Amino acid sequence: MKQFFASWEGLLLVILVIVVATNAFTVDEFLTRQNQINLFQLSIEKIIVALAMTFIIISAEIDLSVASIMGLAACAFAILFHSGVPAGVAIVLCLLLGVAAGAFNAFWVAYVGIPSLVVTLAMLIGYRGFARVLLEDQGLGNFPDWFVRLGRDPFIGPFPLSLIVFVALLVGLSILLHRTGFGRQVFVIGNNAEVARYSGVKVARIRTILFIMSGFVSALAGLFYAGRLASVRGDAAFGFELDIITMVLLGGVSVFGGKGSMLGVLLSILIVLNLRNGMALENITGHIQTAVIGILLIGSVLGPNLIDNLRKRPA
Amino acid sequence: MSSLLRRFHPQTLRVVALALVLALVIAFFSSQIDNYLSPRMFNRIATSAAVILPIAIGQAMVVMTRNIDLSVGSLVGIVAYLIGDFLGDVPLGPVPTLLLALALGAFCGAINGALVAYGRVPSIIATLGTLALFRTFLVEYSNAATITTDSLPKWVVDLPQATIFTVGTFEVRVMVVVSLVAAMIFGIALSRLRSARKFYAVGSNPDAAAMAGINSARVVFMAFVLSGVLAGLAGLIFLAKFGNITVVAGLGFELKSIAAVVVGGVNIFGGSGTILGVVLGTVLVDTIDNSLTRWALVSEFWREALLGILIMTAVAADTFMTRSFARMRRSTLQGVS
Numbered sequence: 013m014k015q016f017f018a019s020w021e022g023l024l025l026v027i028l029v030i031v032v033a034t035n036a037f038t039v040d041e042f043l044t045r046q047n048q049i050n051l052f053q054l055s056i057e058k059i060i061v062a063l064a065m066t067f068i069i070i071s072a073e074i075d076l077s078v079a080s081i082m083g084l085a086a087c088a089f090a091i092l093f094h095s096g097v098p099a100g101v102a103i104v105l106c107l108l109l110g111v112a113a114g115a116f117n118a119f120w121v122a123y124v125g126i127p128s129l130v131v132t133l134a135m136l137i138g139y140r141g142f143a144r145v146l147l148e149d150q151g152l153g154n155f156p157d158w159f160v161r162l163g164r165d166p167f168i169g170p171f172p173l174s175l176i177v178f179v180a181l182l183v184g185l186s187i188l189l190h191r192t193g194f195g196r197q198v199f200v201i202g203n204n205a206e207v208a209r210y211s212g213v214k215v216a217r218i219r220t221i222l223f224i225m226s227g228f229v230s231a232l233a234g235l236f237y238a239g240r241l242a243s244v245r246g247d248a249a250f251g252f253e254l255d256i257i258t259m260v261l262l263g264g265v266s267v268f269g270g271k272g273s274m275l276g277v278l279l280s281i282l283i284v285l286n287l288r289n290g291m292a293l294e295n296i297t298g299h300i301q302t303a304v305i306g307i308l309l310i311g312s313v314l315g316p317n318l319i320d321n322l323r324k325r326p327a
Numbered sequence: 328m329s330s331l332l333r334r335f336h337p338q339t340l341r342v343v344a345l346a347l348v349l350a351l352v353i354a355f356f357s358s359q360i361d362n363y364l365s366p367r368m369f370n371r372i373a374t375s376a377a378v379i380l381p382i383a384i385g386q387a388m389v390v391m392t393r394n395i396d397l398s399v400g401s402l403v404g405i406v407a408y409l410i411g412d413f414l415g416d417v418p419l420g421p422v423p424t425l426l427l428a429l430a431l432g433a434f435c436g437a438i439n440g441a442l443v444a445y446g447r448v449p450s451i452i453a454t455l456g457t458l459a460l461f462r463t464f465l466v467e468y469s470n471a472a473t474i475t476t477d478s479l480p481k482w483v484v485d486l487p488q489a490t491i492f493t494v495g496t497f498e499v500r501v502m503v504v505v506s507l508v509a510a511m512i513f514g515i516a517l518s519r520l521r522s523a524r525k526f527y528a529v530g531s532n533p534d535a536a537a538m539a540g541i542n543s544a545r546v547v548f549m550a551f552v553l554s555g556v557l558a559g560l561a562g563l564i565f566l567a568k569f570g571n572i573t574v575v576a577g578l579g580f581e582l583k584s585i586a587a588v589v590v591g592g593v594n595i596f597g598g599s600g601t602i603l604g605v606v607l608g609t610v611l612v613d614t615i616d617n618s619l620t621r622w623a624l625v626s627e628f629w630r631e632a633l634l635g636i637l638i639m640t641a642v643a644a645d646t647f648m649t650r651s652f653a654r655m656r657r658s659t660l661q662g663v664s
Contacts, residue, residue, distance in 0.1 A: 074451070120643070129395070129451070130595050130642050137582055138635025144628045246628070254455060267449050303463035306456040313448045 020264035024279035031283055035290035042293060049170070051289040053163055053240070056174045057082065057233035058252055059281045062259040063178075063185050064229040066277050067222050069260050070189075072202040072269025073121060073128040075223065078230040079252035080139035081113045085234030087143040090152035090244040099156050107231050113139060114227020115220070122219035136253070144246035153243030163240040174236045181229070186274040198222070202269030254302070258309040259284050267313075284308075337652050338601055341592040341645070345607045352611065356618040363618075370500060374487060376613040377506035378568060380606065381561040382580055383587040384513050385554030387605045390588055392550045393530040393597030394443060394450035399558045399584055401461035402435050403577035406562025408465055408474060411572050415478035424483075428563040429556050435461065436555015440548035458581070466574050476570035486567035502564050507606075509560060514602030526550060530597025586634060587612045590641040594649075612637065 035042045052059070061078050068075045085106040092102035113135070120131040167173040189195040200208045201215055209215050238244050263280035265272030284305060291301045357363040382399050389396040410428050413419075419427070435457075442453040476484050489501040517523045528536040529546045537543055561580075566572060591608025593600030615637060620627050 120639070124643065124646060126642055126646055127595055130589065131639070133582070133585060134635050134638035134642065136635075137586075137631055138639065141629065141632025141635050145626070145632055148626070148628050254459060257455065261452060267452060297466075299463040299466045302459045306459035306463075310442060310448060310453060310456040313452055314442065314446045317447045 021273060021276045021279060024262075024264070024276060024283065028279055028283050028286070031286045031290065035286055035293075039290050039293045042290065045170070047289070047293075049172075049175070051285050052175055052178070053172070055255070055285055055288065056163060056178060057237045057240075057249070058255050059259065059285070060174075060178050060181060060233045060236070061226075061230050061252075062256045062277060062281060063181050063274075064222075064226045065256055065260045066263070066265055066272060066274060067185070067189065067198055068128075068226055069257075069265050069267060070202045070269055070272045071198050071219065071222055072205065073219065073222070074132060074257070074267075075117065075128065075226045076132040076253050076257075077113070077117060077135040077139055078226060078256060079249045080136045080143065081110055081227055081230035082234035082237060082249035082252060083247065084113065084139045084143040084146075085110055085231035086238040086244045086248045087146045087152075087246060089235055089238050090155075091146050093155065094152055099159055103235060106235055107228060110227040110229075110231020110234070111224055112227070113231070114224040117227065118220040118223035121223060122216040140247075140250070143248065147244065147246040149246065151243050151245045155239065155242060159239045160242045161239075163236055174240075177232070177236075182274070182278065189274055194218070199270055202271075204270075255284070255305065258305055262309060262312045337649065338592065338599065338604070340652075341648070342601060342604050342607065344648075345590070345592065345604060345611065349607060349611050349614065352614060352618075356614075356622065360618065360621050363621075366498060370498060370503075372610070372614055372617050373503040374500055374568060375617055376609050377500075377502045378561055378564050379580065379583055379587060379613060380506045380609045381509055381557040381564070382584040383591070383605050383609045384510055384602060385557035386581075386584040387588045387591070387593045387600055387602065388513075388526060388550045388557075389450070389554045390585075390593050390595060391526045391530045391597055391600055392547050393533065394547060394550065395454065395585070396439060396551065396554045397451065397454040397581045398435075398439060398457040398461055399554065399561075400577040400580035400582075401458050401465065402432060402555060402558040403562045403565055403580055404572075404574070405435065405461050405465050406431050406559045407566040407569075407576050408469060408572050408574070410563060411474035411479060411566050412469075414480055414483065415474070418480040421482055425560075425563060428559040430559070432555040432557070432559020432562065433552050434555070436552040436558070437548070439555065440551030443551060444544040444548040462574075462578075469574050471574060473574075474566075474570075474572040479566075479570060483567050484570060502567060505560075506564065509557065510602055510606050514606075517602055527598055530599075532598070583612065583634075586638045586641075589638055589645075592645065594645075595642070608641075 041047050061082070065075060065078065088109055089102050089106045092105060093099055097105070117128075117131055117135055120126045121128045163172050163174040165172055167176055189198065197208065197213045197218055200211070200213055201218060205215055234249060237249055241248075259281050260272075260277055261267060262284065263272065263277035265277065287304065287308075288301050291304065292298075353364075362368065382403065386396055386399060406428050409431060410424060413427070414424065439450075439454055439457055442448045442457070443450045446453070487500070487502060490498040491501055491504050517526070525536070525541050525546045528539065528541055529543045533543055536546075562577070565576065569576075587609040588600070588605055589595060589608070590612055591600070591606070592604035612634070616630060616634065619625055619630050619633060625633075
């Protein structure tokens with residue numbers, strides 16, 4: 013038990029309790045059920061992508077293009093739907109687009125060997141550019157009613173579909189990461205890709221799967237985003253990668269790979285969501301919210317480093 | 328052919344290839360756009376590149392040490408805005424303003440440097456955080472107000488048009504010269520100063536550098552401070568060029584600087600790269616960007632997409648060339664032994 017609290021996840025739990033308690037006592041509407049559901053709804057797309065990003069970062073890679081894939085999928089859906097394609101077909105096509113984008117990333121990272129930082133940075137620009145080409149400077153909306161309500165209407169119990177998808181992904185991916193051989197291999201690749209390769213792990217194939225998964229999940233999130241906003245512009249989901257990566261890194265996933273847990277990511281997601289929600293209810297601007305999250309991100313890495321330094325200093 | 332390749336350093340070949348590509352691009356666009364090869368077009372591209380060039384050089388210094396600086400865009404915005412605001416209250420001459428801009432940039436760069444070099448926060452995290460923090464500071468400080476040209480002293484407003492000398496209709500603008508001089512200083516310093524070799528050493532093999540007695544932390548810290556100083560210079564040029572500064576000033580410059588650096592042949596793993604390459608890379612990226620807006624065939628919305636494709640192509644070409652050169656050298660050496 014003491015071991016749990018000495019771990020990163022334990023620390024996160026303590027922070028979460030502090031944040032929630034502070035919110036509950038200082039912010040009026042915090043504890044209403046509507047607010048609790050809102051808390052998730054506003055960021056549901058980001059937290060869905062964060063689950064896939066966890067795998068990528070544990071494997072010692074990074075995917076900076078997720079927000080651009082989200083935007084591209086949203087814009088593609090808007091264009092397709094407005095060109096007369098039935099919404100259901102458009103959705104499938106957009107998900108395939110996400111898979112294609114992920115596969116394109118995977119090719120350069122896994123088979124050509126270009127660092128994922130460079131590839132996904134270039135494609136962050138590239139996919140965003142394609143989104144702008146599709147929509148130019150117009151905003152498209154007028155989506156079917158059922159599509160727009162996906163994030164709002166109760167699907168199972170009082171919870172909307174997007175939240176159900178998040179929980180399902182959370183459970184499924186947690187099992188995949190922590191209880192299967194595949195998950196073990198992801199950790200091994202993150203720890204030392206060369207050793208993994210010599211041990212018979214198919215590194216290139218697993219990296220490809222992870223980037224395709226990231227692309228698919230980003231496209232899915234982009235569709236939810238389009239539905240929630242009910243209208244799409246070329247800059248849809250701009251800059252979301254910052255929050256997504258922050259949630260994963262704050263969750264104790266090492267940026268060097270090989271370490272991390274879904275529980276940590278879940279706790280950090282809850283912390284970030286509650287922080288943003290509490291600040292929003294107190295009318296703190298989005299920019300300061302981002303700054304607080306930024307400080308939290310830097311602090312999450314700086315803190316352990318400083319503690320390490322103090323420990324190493326001879327008494 | 329292989330003996331020719333062996334005689335030249337891969338970096339030299341890379342720079343020559345870059346110059347060739349630039350010439351090809353200019354030739355292509357001159358056939359598509361009227362009046363392309365005119366002094367006016369030259370100045371337009373030159374002044375636009377003059378803003379990005381200092382940032383690209385600073386980014387190159389950081390990338391050489393195996394780090395990355397994603398906060399330069401926000402840094403440019405902060406410097407441009409704060410200097411503009413300050414000049415509105417206290418009109419200063421060019422030299423004090425320049426020093427102030429450089430100092431401000433150095434201060435912000437030092438924050439990055441402290442986090443990365445001494446806090447040992449990975450540079451991507453640290454600069455992702457400071458990117459948000461700097462931008463937020465700017466938004467809060469400015470209260471969404473815009474700096475306009477009527478509050479700025481006359482020398483600032485006139486700077487974009489100021490020329491050093493004129494040959495017929497061909498003008499050489501002050502801003503362009505300032506940028507190029509900064510590039511030359513850094514280029515010469517990097518290739519000649521012994522202490523500058525440390526940047527390459529730290530990026531090339533951090534452990535070996537440490538064992539050779541190089542204070543890696545200080546080198547990395549200096550790299551980020553220099554990046555900040557150069558971003559400060561860019562901020563001043565930005566202020567002079569645009570005059571009207573909004574809170575989104577400089578947004579996206581970090582991506583452009585990385586594009587210029589990567590296209591210019593600086594290896595993202597650190598340890599290699601030339602300032603000449605960075606200059607050519609900046610000019611190439613900016614030429615393509617500016618030419619596309621004037622090319623009737625392609626809508627302006629393709630700019631970003633093509634920029635992404637350009638970076639990918641440059642990095643892929645770089646990787647292939649480096650690998651095939653290495654293979655060729657190995658095979659010829661094996662043939663000799």
